[in-house]
Amino acid sequence: MAGIAQQVARRGQPVAPPCVLLSGGETTVTVRGRGRGGRNVEYLLSLAITLDGQPGVYALAGDTDGVDGLEEIAGALVSPDTLARAWALGIKARDSLADNDGHGFFAALGDSVVTGPTRTNVNDFRAVLIAGPYG
Numbered sequence: 001m002a003g004i005a006q007q008v009a010r011r012g013q014p015v016a017p018p019c020v021l022l023s024g025g026e027t028t029v030t031v032r033g034r035g036r037g038g039r040n041v042e043y044l045l046s047l048a049i050t051l052d053g054q055p056g057v058y059a060l061a062g063d064t065d066g067v068d069g070l071e072e073i074a075g076a077l078v079s080p081d082t083l084a085r086a087w088a089l090g091i092k093a094r095d096s097l098a099d100n101d102g103h104g105f106f107a108a109l110g111d112s113v114v115t116g117p118t119r120t121n122v123n124d125f126r127a128v129l130i131a132g133p134y135g
Contacts (some may be wrong), residue, residue: 001128002050005057008130017056021128035101038069040124041076045102047128048082049093055080056131062113065121069103074115075125076106085109 004021007013027039040061051057062068062075083093089108096105106112 001059001126002047005051005059005128005130006054009054009056009132017130017132019130021130023126024123026124029100031100033099033101035096035099036069036071036103037100038063038067038071038073038075038103040068040074040126041102041106042097042100043126044076044078045093045097045105048078049097051078051080053080053083058129058131059127060113061124061126062115063121063124064118066115066118068124071103072114072117073103073107073112075113076102077111077113079111082109082111 001021001023008015008017008019027043029039029042040063044059044061047059057080059078066072066074068075086093086105086109091105091108
């Protein structure tokens with residue numbers, strides 16, 4: 001998804017911005033660390049690292065039941081300044097990803113999405129907004 005978002009933002013392909021890339025379904029995570037991760041925050045943390053501050057690209061991912069992994073946190077948000085804000089707090093995104101600590105990463109930034117239990121489980125949901133061409 002990061003590659004598609006970059007291609008849209010930089011080259012207007014396969015669609016021109018502004019647009020939203022939508023996807024759903026449960027991703028797979030191989031747990032190697034001791035962090036507080038979930039599928040959606042792992043996806044977002046990896047996306048943020050790959051986007052590396054790409055201007056105009058924002059993302060949201062969450063579980064429709066309000067619980068991503070073992071925590072009552074539905075998911076999180078990514079913006080172009082996510083990595084810079086983490087760095088300013090002394091948090092290294094790659095270290096957080098390696099430790100499977102997406103929830104800790106996004107909680108420290110105040111970017112967690114907490115809905116509370118929704119009592120429904122439709123799907124995991126991901127949206128990537130490409131606001132405009134930025135080269």
